[in-house]
Amino acid sequence: MLEGMYSAAAGMAAQQQRLDAVSNDIANANTTGYKRVRVAFRDLLYTPEWVAAQKGVTEGAGAKATTVGRGYAQGAFQRTDEPLDVALQGQGFIKMKREGKDVLTRDGDFRFDDKGRLGNARGDLVEPPISLPAGGDERNVKIAPDGSVTLDGKALGKLSIVTVPSQDGLQPLGDNAFAATAESGAVRAADPSTKLEQGVLEMSNVDMGDAMSTMLESQRAYEMASKAIQAQDRAAEIANGIKR
């Protein structure tokens, strides 16, 4: 008789999971290149109701949330006019090296480190490596839409724009980087429609209004499921009152 209580509890757990994901999105609303988390809901198993019902009447077991990956909608561009800031227009990633391993990122907030190597603030280096020749002025660096990096017309290297067959299978590593896995498939060159733009950064694709309304919706759904539990509890209390 407590099935309904458990299905409502499952619904609350699902909403809790989405609230966690949305909180994380909101916390990263200003993180360059951040992609919001996609949470999917589904209903669960239906079992036949066996007392006081005819064949064909069923009871569901609640809801479940699953994370299906990241939302790869394009984030807004912010113009910085820094020569080493780049943003990707379209699907894809820039390949980098982190502690000897290949990682993928959309965060194009680059700089030359003290050894003149192109990388980001965390110390990840672009792959293949690109270095600034001694005495070169980084203000004269040009980055072409296809990723070619030149200094005063002289080629320094090329940023590698890549993608994977399934972005949803990528493993998030933190600091805006992802690693390819068996679920994502092997890294390959990105679609030619993906272009780099110099002097801009891609902002987070978290839409605050959207995140807020999702949060409110989740909160209300959570509340309603908790009301269902209260009603079930009240029913149990009434049943308990039959025998005085």
Next chain:
Amino acid sequence: MNRGLYVAASGMLAMQARQDQLSNDLANAATPGYKQDRTAQKAFGELLVRNVAGDQQVGTMAAGVRLEEQTTDLRAAPLRSTDEPLDLGVDGEGYFGVQTGQGVRYTRNGRFASAADGTLVDQMGNKVLGKDGKPVKLKTDGTVDPATVGVFALTNVVKAGDGNFTGRSTAQAAGKVRTGELEGSGVDAARTMVEMMASLRAYEAGQKALTTIDDTLGKAAGLGSIR
């Protein structure tokens, strides 16, 4: 006379079952493409009550209730924009088809993802079927061409859990696939809450009837005692 006890109890059991269904609806108040269940209550059948002494008809008496005729409210919920390239919604009639381990299932929940082999899959990893009945391939830029995704017309639709339905598909439906949009949940929260309150009160009334009959029986049992 103690038949009344069982009539009241059967009413309580039916209300309990209805509460379980309403809880499930509320748990899915935010599940895309979820469809709400409705049930009708029916009497078990009626007994003809006769006067024992004169064999006169005194009328009929219901012998309790049970839930019957579950129907799923399959009306489409409004689509809302999510701007996600792999969120798909059916504008109008029809269902997406997914290939599961148990055969083809149908769904209105279009929160899809990509698989390593470049095909479109649902949240369980089942492949989404195209108009030709084969898995939908993603374009090289990671998006999906809505024209390739199958929308199936369905008859005998029954819920199968995991957001899916079973049914017999005869042809492609008229509904249009829209990318970046997701169908909302079909749960009418206000109505469900009201029904939950009403059902709880009916449950309570059943209990009151039960205890009243019990009181009466207690009195009857006390009649023979000599004080």
